[in-house]
Amino acid sequence: MTSPKKPHQKKTVVIGILGTTLDAGKGARRWERWRPTVSLCQHDDLLIDRLDLLHDKRSNSLANAIIEDIASVSPETKVVEHDVEMLDPWDFEEVYGLLHDFATRYPFDTDREEYLVHITTGSHVAQICNFLLTEARYFPARLIQTSPPRKPTDGAGNYSVIDLDLSKYDRLASRFEREHSDAIASLKGGIETRNVAFNRLIERIEHVAARTTDPLLITGPTGAGKSRLAGRIYELRRHRRLVKGDLVEVNCATLRGDSAMSALFGHKKGAFTGAMADRPGLLRSADGGMLFLDEIGELGLDEQAMLLRAIEEKRFLPMGSDVEVRSDFQLIAGTNRDLSVRVREGGFREDLLARINLWTFELPGLRERAEDIEPNLDYELERYARERGQLVRLSKEARAQFLAFATGPDAHWPGNFRDLGAALTRMATLAPGGRISREIVAEEIQRLRGAWCAGDEGQDLDILTMLGPDRLAEIDLFDRAQLATVIRVCRQSVSLSDAGRKLFEASRARRSTVNDSDRVRKYLAKFELSWEEIR
Numbered sequence: 001m002t003s004p005k006k007p008h009q010k011k012t013v014v015i016g017i018l019g020t021t022l023d024a025g026k027g028a029r030r031w032e033r034w035r036p037t038v039s040l041c042q043h044d045d046l047l048i049d050r051l052d053l054l055h056d057k058r059s060n061s062l063a064n065a066i067i068e069d070i071a072s073v074s075p076e077t078k079v080v081e082h083d084v085e086m087l088d089p090w091d092f093e094e095v096y097g098l099l100h101d102f103a104t105r106y107p108f109d110t111d112r113e114e115y116l117v118h119i120t121t122g123s124h125v126a127q128i129c130n131f132l133l134t135e136a137r138y139f140p141a142r143l144i145q146t147s148p149p150r151k152p153t154d155g156a157g158n159y160s161v162i163d164l165d166l167s168k169y170d171r172l173a174s175r176f177e178r179e180h181s182d183a184i185a186s187l188k189g190g191i192e193t194r195n196v197a198f199n200r201l202i203e204r205i206e207h208v209a210a211r212t213t214d215p216l217l218i219t220g221p222t223g224a225g226k227s228r229l230a231g232r233i234y235e236l237r238r239h240r241r242l243v244k245g246d247l248v249e250v251n252c253a254t255l256r257g258d259s260a261m262s263a264l265f266g267h268k269k270g271a272f273t274g275a276m277a278d279r280p281g282l283l284r285s286a287d288g289g290m291l292f293l294d295e296i297g298e299l300g301l302d303e304q305a306m307l308l309r310a311i312e313e314k315r316f317l318p319m320g321s322d323v324e325v326r327s328d329f330q331l332i333a334g335t336n337r338d339l340s341v342r343v344r345e346g347g348f349r350e351d352l353l354a355r356i357n358l359w360t361f362e363l364p365g366l367r368e369r370a371e372d373i374e375p376n377l378d379y380e381l382e383r384y385a386r387e388r389g390q391l392v393r394l395s396k397e398a399r400a401q402f403l404a405f406a407t408g409p410d411a412h413w414p415g416n417f418r419d420l421g422a423a424l425t426r427m428a429t430l431a432p433g434g435r436i437s438r439e440i441v442a443e444e445i446q447r448l449r450g451a452w453c454a455g456d457e458g459q460d461l462d463i464l465t466m467l468g469p470d471r472l473a474e475i476d477l478f479d480r481a482q483l484a485t486v487i488r489v490c491r492q493s494v495s496l497s498d499a500g501r502k503l504f505e506a507s508r509a510r511r512s513t514v515n516d517s518d519r520v521r522k523y524l525a526k527f528e529l530s531w532e533e534i535r
Contacts, residue, residue, distance in 0.1 A: 019035075051070065103138040119145055142164070216359045219336070219360060261306075283329065365416050380425070401438055
């Protein structure tokens with residue numbers, strides 16, 4: 001006998017498909033057969049309050065017989081029939097659609113009822129669909145699987161309940177956590193980064209990169225690590241068998257005219273002067289793999305149009321050919337420019353931007369990640385040791401000296417991590433006996449300051465070029481210095497609004513309305529300059 005439920009205990013509801021073969025049986029000998037839908041209700045330790053039975057009209061007779069037998073073995077169980085017409089139970093699209101519609105219409109009441117989805121009956125396609133819908137929580141349920149007894153006389157057989165919330169399985173959860181941690185570490189190149197915003201960004205990239213083949217857009221200033229991150233995303237996807245082909249990389253700023261079309265989409269022999277042989281192109285080389293287009297904002301409009309079609313339709317027309325070719329690749333795009341501004345300027349297609357910015361990740365520059373300079377310092381020295389076969393270390397005093405400068409207000413790092421890597425390489429190369437001294441650090445600090453000041457002087461020369469000597473002579477030295485600063489910040493920023501935020505960071509918090517980009521635009525207009533000219 002089944003034991004009565006305790007007060008306030010949730011009711012148990014099973015959702016299952018009538019098994020037109022396994023549940024069949026007539027006459028007294030039907031009780032000698034194992035019938036999974038009936039056996040559900042024959043277990044002393046499993047009281048089913050309601051069974052929602054799905055079947056089509058052709059199975060009404062069998063359903064009525066099963067309902068009568070359930071009533072005889074478990075009068076407490078109420079059977080509710082649901083008419084689900086499956087023209088082809090082996091058509092995945094049809095079966096999934098029908099079960100999905102059933103799940104979305106079903107009046108689940110998880111406060112009062114616990115749900116089990118029976119996956120023993122129905123076609124294999126139906127069982128898979130029920131699994132997927134339960135895993136996706138369309139059915140807020142656990143799975144129940146039944147199996148026949150070893151001997152026909154052993155009764156109702158066996159059942160097992162499967163909870164798809166994997167976090168409840170300690171060993172699985174630990175393994176998934178380790179895999180997640182390993183993936184995060186690989187995306188960071190093994191560097192123990194400390195910047196909270198950057199670490200959060202990497203976690204989001206790991207989550208997205210492992211679950212979608214949609215294009216990814218990585219933005220950020222020059223030297224922030226876009227190319228390196230793209231390579232690590234590729235390695236992560238390849239490790240998880242999400243891509244089979246190669247990673248193909250190209251900096252779009254290096255592509256111009258016919259060479260851009262040819263490099264990307266390939267050409268036929270004789271397509272243009274100098275085309276002495278067929279060329280497959282980078283998109284075909286990336287078939288089955290990943291394509292990283294760095295500085296995608298530098299592509300011409302014609303190349304952008306062809307790229308958009310290649311992304312959406314997986315095919316394109318090489319130069320000089322009248323036969324389309326196919327390539328199924330995953331795209332990562334990189335840029336240090338604000339593509340929405342490029343769209344307004346007419347330099348970038350709006351439809352292409354809409355296609356590639358579904359997942360956009362902005363990498364911060366080195367100055368915004370001061371906490372990460374020290375771990376990157378150690379990483380660069382380790383990389384130097386691997387590549388040169390020479391172990392180099394900073395003395396304690398030299399380390400403190402360099403970090404004080406590198407994280408201080410005078411450190412501009414316009415080249416971001418490239419500048420940092422170059423600085424460490426120079427100091428390591430000059431270190432006698434593999435030990436970087438304070439004198440070497442002081443020399444490098446002076447070199448960096450000189451390079452950054454030369455950059456500022458170069459901007460003054462740009463002002464002279466843009467304004468002319470007569471106009472420049474009319475500008476006070478004070479205004480000239482201020483204008484040079486504005487130009488420098490603009491060139492280190494990805495957009496006009498980004499430059500405005502940096503220039504007016506202190507005062508913007510005190511204003512009720514903020515339009516930093518307009519303030520910068522009007523300031524530049526005083527000198528008859530524009531954002532476009534500066535960039």
